[in-house]
Amino acid sequence: MSGIAAPDYDFASLSPYDFEVFVRDLLSAQDRLVYSTFRVGADGGIDLKAVSDEGWVVAQCKHTPSADRGSVLRAARKEAGRAAGMGFVPVRYVFVTSADLTPASERETREALSGVAGTVEVHGRGWLNAVLALHPEVERRHFKLWISSTQAVRAMMQDGVFLRGESRIQRIERNYLRFVHHEACEVARFTLEQHGCVLLSGAPGAGKTTIAEYLLLLWWHRGFRVIVDPRTVDQWWAWLEDDTPTVFFFDDVWGQTHHQDHGSRHHETDMSEFIESIVERQTGSTTAKVLIMTSRVQVLQETVRLSDASRRAMDRLAHCHVTVERLPYDIRGRMLFNHVHLAITDPQARRDLAASSWWQQVVGHRNYSPRLVELVVRRNRARSAQELIDDLDEALENPFEIWGTSFRALPLVDQQLLLTLSLMDSQLAPWQEVVQRLGGIPLSDSHVDAALERLDGSWITKGFHAGNRILALADPSQRDFLIRYLSVSPGAMTAIIKNAVSVDDLITVCRRGEAIELENNLRLFSSGEDLFRSVLDMCARELLARLRELWDLYPCDAADLAGGSIREVTSLVEALTLIVRFHGDRYKAAGAALPGGWFAGAMSRVALLVDSVGMTSIEPLAELVTELAAAVEDATPLWPARHPLTGAISEIRAVIDYTWCRHEPRIARHQDTSYETDLAGALVRYADSLAGLGLGPTIDTYSPADVDAYLAHHLEDYDPNEVAEQIDSIEDVVGWNFADTRERLAPLLDTDEEPALSPPGRTPTALPRPTSIVAPPADPHASLAALFRSLGTP
Known part of the structure; x- marks a missing residue:
């Protein structure tokens, strides 16, 4: 959709504060001055203030889209009386209203303000639209002007592909009027324009989405x-090309509340490759794919720590990472005002x-948090102001219980x-x-349908993908609550297990149940902050x-493995x-x-399955051996020599040795001359194990x-900080000095390390701010007090 060439807005979609900021930005662009918000209270007589070569310029904003001639005149006379309290005489006074003025009403309004300043200007809706056409950058920034809950958002859904469908559209429709820039x-906008990619990280409810x-x-x-949220990897690449x-x-690219809760074993690898493809396409000043x-933050830290693919992807995103931290006081206040202003209609x-x-x-x-305010105000059925205040206080004191009463x-x-659903694909x-996972409750399709009907719109959203009906929790904060509920409810957890x-x-x-602070997440019930440990x-x-x-239900022979899939065995x-x-x-x-x-019996079964699967590449064998080795390498250092599982570890070691010695010669003979390149790739991935x-x-x-001839190719895209160590490990395994590989990768090994990605939570490098964005007022309390007092204005 292209920009609107001749705007004709009534500005009704803007809150009083939104209108004031819009006028500030428009006057700044038109006059080439820096107007700042300067609200000192109800009797100050100043909304905006700028300094020109001749002296002070003052602007007063009146957001009254439906005001008639008499209402505008009364407002102007009231402002004329307040002007005496400014303490100085500006060289220019600009009265801006969102009302539709006639030439006669504009003249009368200007006469009512005569004497306030050397020059008095009165501008209404027609002037605002005319000047806005000259400054499309202001129009783009103030998207509440051109978006409409009944037109633009729906058009966006039809033009694009929303795989969360109606729920995403409803969220945008619900929130865009409450947005505070x-x-x-x-x-974030600057980062996306410069790099074609942006990663927004922060605490739950900070406003990332x-x-x-x-x-x-x-x-x-x-x-x-x-x-939005494409699920099928093949579709990603089709749209990219x-x-x-x-x-x-x-x-929540790597999961809502926990690493890998997106339901795909290979999500990190797929996502890493997709990110790299997007980054590599960024050439010149414009890009067609962003x-x-x-x-x-917690999920990001966990993902980077546990996934090599994600760690490499984050290296590529070093300049694209924006941390969304605790918002300034005045921004939090304006968000609260917007929610209350739109939700509370009782006079x-x-x-x-x-x-x-x-x-x-x-x-x-x-x-x-913005999300907490949104949830409380949206669900509030208050008959009085005090009920809303009490609901907010209760939710702030115990935010995870916001859903408790409804759930119980x-x-x-x-x-x-x-x-x-809270434990499934986020x-x-x-x-x-x-x-299928509700087996402990007598069910029929009709019962499930009735449950979905009760939960739809409040707890869950429904949709369709690839012909299947799909479900999701309506809000991530609900998932937080449900996970915490499970963590203190043994009965509910037992039902999940059964x-x-x-x-x-x-x-x-x-x-x-793993301790998130442990480097390797080795144990299930270790001490620390692991949420499910106690339950x-x-x-x-x-x-x-x-x-x-459940392990016994895995396929038990080659026939059950649909032709002998090594992936199934792994x-x-x-x-x-x-x-x-x-x-x-x-x-x-x-x-x-x-x-x-x-x-x-399990180890005998593994050995028989490995024998029944025809391996024609060293790669799956190395992966299989690595999986078998996991229990040995991870568990042995933590257990004493006489630990009861010592015998089990010995059996795993025996199967590893049997598997490698039996199958590696067969693969080499089968592959002939292509064995070396296959081996080089496997060594890069599995040398340490x-x-x-x-x-x-x-x-x-x-x-x-x-092997030396192929090795450098596999290491070219490896993390520069780990290349030298990886070559050392490979040489230890093979017993050979890979001089050719070291020579080819010498520039990579000798190059100084580029600036690393700031750890999640660290403020990114400051970016230039557009001239029309000005500092908040020195006293946000005074400005916000005037804003909330405006709730009482008819």
Whole structure:
């Protein structure tokens, strides 16, 4: 959609403060002066102030779109009386109203203000639109002018691809009128324009998604197709390669509340490759493909720590990372005002809210967040101002309980459905998969449909993707509440465990019990801030028994593996090593010890499956060995020599040695001359694990010199900080000095390290601010007090 050439706005979509800021920016652009907000109270007579070569210029803003001639005249006479309190005579006085003026009413208004300044100007709606046409940059910045909940947002949905569909549109429609522009918005816009990519990180509810949606609106207004939360990786690349200018948006790109809660094993790798492709396309001053992402700080830190692919992606995003921190006091206050101004329509409630300073406690509260304010005001059914104030106070004191009353009033099936959904894919979950995990409750399709009907719009959103009905929680804060509810509810957690239908279901639960401060996240119930630690202590017997039961349901022979997929075998082994690790941490709990007979049978099954799968590449073998090694490398340093799982670890070591020695020669003979390049790639990925196990290429049918020729190619895109260490590990495994590789990579090894990505939470480098963006008033309390007093104005 192109910019509007001849605007004809009534400005009704702007709040009084929005109108004042809009006039400030428009006058600054038109007069080439810097107007600043200068509201000193109800009797100050000044909204905007600038200094010119001749002296002071004062502007007064009256946002009364439907005012008639008499109302405008009365307002002008009132301002003329206030002008005496300014303490000086400006050289120019500008009276700006959003009312539609006739030539006669404009003249009468100017006469009412005569004597206020050397020059008096009166401007109404027609003048504002005419001047706005000369300054499209002001129009773009104030998107509330050109967006309409009934037109523009719907047009954006039709033009783009919204895979969260109606819920995303409803959110934008609900929030755009409440939006407050602030510095982080400009930093994000500048970053996206300069680099074609921006990652917004911050605490829950800090306003990351709101800023991202603001950027979406700006880029859509520039003619870009909008793609929101695309789920199918193939579609990402199809949209990336076509000729349509596109803005991609991934909200909570690595998960809402925990690393890997997006439901895909390979999401980090896919996302890393996509980010690199976007970054590589940024050439010149414009780009046709741009990327917006958001992530909670904790999830971002965890992802970077646990995923090599994500760590490399973050290296590429060093200049694209914008931290959304605690908002300034005046911005928080204006956000609160916008929500209250639009939500509270009862005249008496508005007068009561205008008569006290209740807002100061809300704005200054340690738990203030834009999302919390939005949720409380939106759900409030207050019949009085005091009820709204009490609701805000209660929510701020205990923000996670904002959903508690509503949740506890729900039927059991509704509660279990929501708790199950909270542990599933944060991007959207197929309806059938959610229902499969409600096995402990007598259900029928009609019962589930009734539950969905009760929850729709308040707790969940529904949609369709690839022909399937899909579900999602309506707000991330609901997911926070549900996860915390599970963490103190052994009964609810036991139901989740018993109704799990795959090992992956319980791996998700177990990983929420890992201590986030541990470097390698090795143990399930270690001390620290791990959210599920205590509740899983109480459910250890049920959890570990169910893990073994579900592992036994994996395919048991080559025929069940659909032709012998090495990926299936690797997944089986990965799950087994995690089960060993979890048993090892809880072996002292009653009934939680790893049964020796079960484990011996499991290892025999693994060996038979490996033999039945035809491996024709060293890569899957190295991956399989690495998965088997995980239980050895991760668990052994933590356990004493006489730990009850010592025997199990020995059996895993034996299977590793058997697997490698039996299959590596076969692969080498099968691959012939292509073996060296395949081996080079595997060594880059798995050298550390192989070195730790004392394994390496043991046959004499390959040439280390040929491996040397291929190795540099695989290391070119590796993290420069780790290349030298990685080459050392590879040389230890092979027993060969890769001189050719070192020579080829010498420039990379010798180049000084580029500035590293600032850790999440650190303020990014300051960016230039447009001249029309001015500092907030020195006394935000006075400015906000006048704003909230305006609630009582009819």
